[in-house]
Amino acid sequence: MVKLEDLIVIFTFVGALAALLFAALTARKVLKFPEGTDKMKKISASIKQGAKAYLKRQYTVVAIFFAVMFVILGVMAILGNLTPYVPFAFLTGGIFSALSGFIGMTIATSSNARTANACISGLNKGLRVAFGAGSVMGFTVVGLGLLDISIWYALLKYVFHLGAGDITSAMLTFGMGASSMALFARVGGGTFTKAADVGADLVGKVEAGIPEDDPRNPAVIADNVGDNVGDVAGMGADLYESYVGSIISACALGVVAFGSFNAMALPMIMAAVGILCSLIGTFFVRTKENATQKQLLGSLSRGTNFAAIAIAIISLPLVNICLTGKFGDFSKIGYYFAILAGLLAGVLIGRATEYYTSDSYNPTKKLAGKSETGSATIIIGGLGLGMLSTALPIVIVAACILVAYFAPNGFKVSTADVNAGLYGIALAAVGMLSTLGITLATDAYGPVADNAGGIAEMSGLDESVRTRTDALDSLGNTTAATGKGFAIGSAALTALALMASYINKVKEIGGDKITDSFDLMNPKVLIGLFIGACLPFVFAALTMESVGKAAQSIVKEVRRQFREIKGIMEGETDPDYATCVDLCTKASLREMILPTVIAIIVPIAVGLILGYQSVVGLLAGATASGFLIAIFMSNSGGAWDNAKKYIEAGNFGGKGSDNHKAAVVGDTVGDPFKDTSGPAINILIKLLSMVSIVFAALVVNFSLL
């Protein structure tokens, strides 16, 4: 009989290759659409050129970081503090993550003009192209993620003949590589895109009074480049990290809890099956011509709903097949409930996000009304809204943790086994992300539509085209809210699973030396908790500061061009777009270093000074406060954005009114909130755990206290 532990590799390779093949075929189909007029081609080309130039320089900087880390990890491996696979696993995580971003961005920059052009013939055709581009990105991310996992699994098991425990140990390292890369991509890209956006808006819209995406604005190309390097390349690397992180942390906990390949098989096979469900789901995303906005959204939802329901059903036999042997004491149906809880929690957090940030609901409508008493009240209102919006997701995640942890034990609370329960939490995260292929597709198509709108505007296409791209873009805002729910919910669950892996690692290394519990009355744990809870604040501050600094340099440059280059405002001379792109590139590369370095150094330093107990406190504190701040910032930002759009749609005085100006201030404050700091914190909380795990031996053996 073929063993399950060998079947894993077949499943995951098939899943990974299916995803990549589908991505390639979809890419070919998308690229067959025409790019439109020469002007559109020219604009699209300069966006693509700027984005590629940025990524090239970003990768150069990141390569230095990876080289340094490779050497450090190598030395540690030689000294016996790490297994020799670690440095290489670290590298592949980084490379695959970067690749996800790069491929996603390439297809996105190749599809923006095509989407604009397709919108000339109708909304539906536009949706097809944009959603196609999103699908390429979505399936590239999951395909590459599962491929990396498959390759390492095969290599470590069949070439180096390692056991389950050692395999998951090595795998956690490529999580660290992926997280580091993701953080660079998110912070760098996020700084770029928001600096350009804020800079372009402040001088263009507010001071010079020209509309958004006006070709006379020198920062307009930088703004569009930013959408691609931030919202596409950054998001690709980010979700690659989330996806891979959730799977390997579940594998690691499964092995610790049950010591078998079976517990490791479940998350990997679920990921593979999830890809197939997502793939089939994409075929549901089509609709008749002349569809209304609501019908369009319905067609997108049909795809994601199909995938979610399919994986929910198929998980039951999967759990049944994988969890055999030592699992006698734990109910399989309990683990199935854990998976369902994860799936449901993702959807519910998405819904909560939508409720707080969409202008179809009261909170954002009311927020828009606060513009009537000026920008101060809309800012206070938005901050309050974001803070209040943390309550529902916290309750949802708490309920999910409760179910996922205790269900496997039949809710016999007092006798629950820690690792078996935490495996349930990790499975919940895997359940949440199993349909990432299609949820990411619906998410990633937004920036493409956004860019298409820019190109339509700049190349002077008919007003109706812009209306269509705007419809697509606004649809994208709703799906993005759902996407954020998954990203943030899975981050919290994965971080908890990783924290558990850290403790297991510490116990494995320290053996009898590890006598302390991680009790909250232990002052080391408490101090760690305080420091950890502070990190997301500092991180948010640094990234906002970066955007502010970079934006100011753009503001000055745009003002200079308006002043010095004659004929820009009359449309006679082209502004100097390249300088703005260059300024954004330099600023964001400079600014992305410090936050990432802090995320890596702080947990190691805290561990070396205060000991491993503080590290556990740090991880718990960072996860709790990071989850809250990420939701707070994302939702405040989203609500301001949509409140502004609600006013632009003719409410509370409409475009150009004083209320609108107040709302623009809110939106500008929200830009770094929702697109730089907020999403980066999702990555931060996982990177902290990964770093702690990789450097656990150092901390256990050499800490001061």
Add this chain to the structure above:
Amino acid sequence: MVKLEDLIVIFTFVGALAALLFAALTARKVLKFPEGTDKMKKISASIKQGAKAYLKRQYTVVAIFFAVMFVILGVMAILGNLTPYVPFAFLTGGIFSALSGFIGMTIATSSNARTANACISGLNKGLRVAFGAGSVMGFTVVGLGLLDISIWYALLKYVFHLGAGDITSAMLTFGMGASSMALFARVGGGTFTKAADVGADLVGKVEAGIPEDDPRNPAVIADNVGDNVGDVAGMGADLYESYVGSIISACALGVVAFGSFNAMALPMIMAAVGILCSLIGTFFVRTKENATQKQLLGSLSRGTNFAAIAIAIISLPLVNICLTGKFGDFSKIGYYFAILAGLLAGVLIGRATEYYTSDSYNPTKKLAGKSETGSATIIIGGLGLGMLSTALPIVIVAACILVAYFAPNGFKVSTADVNAGLYGIALAAVGMLSTLGITLATDAYGPVADNAGGIAEMSGLDESVRTRTDALDSLGNTTAATGKGFAIGSAALTALALMASYINKVKEIGGDKITDSFDLMNPKVLIGLFIGACLPFVFAALTMESVGKAAQSIVKEVRRQFREIKGIMEGETDPDYATCVDLCTKASLREMILPTVIAIIVPIAVGLILGYQSVVGLLAGATASGFLIAIFMSNSGGAWDNAKKYIEAGNFGGKGSDNHKAAVVGDTVGDPFKDTSGPAINILIKLLSMVSIVFAALVVNFSLL
């Protein structure tokens, strides 16, 4: 030989009465100063009348709450879940806390016109009156606090003949009464003051273009009333709660750790001695005529520095005398270091606050510069500044916890006893607040100076008088920063001590039933941590929302008056001040209910559903995130305020420039940050613990999970 446990009562009564006597004498001296012209008297009278009317209605609402709680506690006492003293102790805590606020406010409203009048003859005389009023408040708070403690100690020990453990148990309950009252006072007063302030500024300054404190502004009296009910009465109740909370939590832990009256004596005697040191310190606050601003600040600092150094020295023999007997294993000098660590941490957090919020330093100067690119960038900058400013205080508090916990054990980290260590942390909080008499005096004089400025403006006194009151006011901003450092630092330490008391209480009630540890890998603890960390966010959101709502009603009313009452702008007709005061009163009373009720219900509900483990997680989460959010909000608000003042002083374009307008938006956003939400969170984190302790029996006996 007279026993130490009997000497306590003599010491504390002497300390308490000395403070109250000094307050009374100072009040007599202040009230001898003349109130100035009839116009000044009239304005001062209407401020006083509005403030008293507000407090009267506030107390009526709060009385209902206290009556309900008294009945609930009474029923629980009858059912045997509480000792019979608890309901009464709860009441006295509330009454004394309210009294502190009331007396402080009475003297403050009686001194504002006197300060303005004194400023006619010179800056120094003005300082004497204002500082005198502040001293009355400072010494009333500490005097009443220690009096309440002394009375209960004497009553429980000599009338009811209770042991040390039962005495501290009952005392913790009046902490809950004090905290509830403080929260009402802070939230209600904070909403009133900021609603009036924001409302007056938005319509008066921004829309109508009239200066601050202009008598034509219908909200101007409400604004001045607000300073008194918020910054004075609210602060009085708040610091009463901090002071009493720190002492009783140290007493309670001392008894648990060492089971003797001796460990209980130390914090109480330290408080009494601290009062005497503060008292002597006030005599150092005098300076030659024609002193510069720097010399004035120097004279204030001389007073607080003397008190701090004196208590630092005297603590050594106090520790030596009190800690005898069972303390053999723990080094007395170690506990002395814990006290010093607390004193030092308070000063350092104050310095950090000053660095981030004073316009003498770079952060605020740079923030002012961000106004050049508009209100959005100064808002982003201020939020970033506040978030970043959490890092230093976290490190300071972490270091203080480390020293206070481990020093008594000679830094033999692995063998430290939990309760003995936590007693050190509680002593650090007592050390920090031991000189509250004088630090509060330097803090509370600020609002008096602020009001004096308003009266000077409204009654048309000479420009030079306003300059002098402004100098006093700006001095007050610096001392307020220091005061905030003490308030927030002590809140974190006290909250940890209370958390420990909760755990001890749970163990005492549950006995063998309590098998679980409070390990971070326990999902109940983790869920509690998440929920707890969320509470300060929700709380901040609700209080900001309250200010926003109340301010909007003021904005509408002021606009209505400008529109409907003819001759206001020409100065021919008096506006209808009373309606604005009334609106603020109603709004703030309505809005203060929900946050307080949440603070009381959530820990009980979480306990009843998830069990005591979750409550511990909740307290830890709320303390960590509450500490961070309180600092973030206070410092962002302070920095915006001072950035605006820096511009008004002639930098970056000065008053009336576009930059100034942008800075005013920042300041307005900062108003509820620094004066409503931020300070209220300090109280919240302690109230949560107090409530948990009082309802511990209910949770241990009846929880679901």
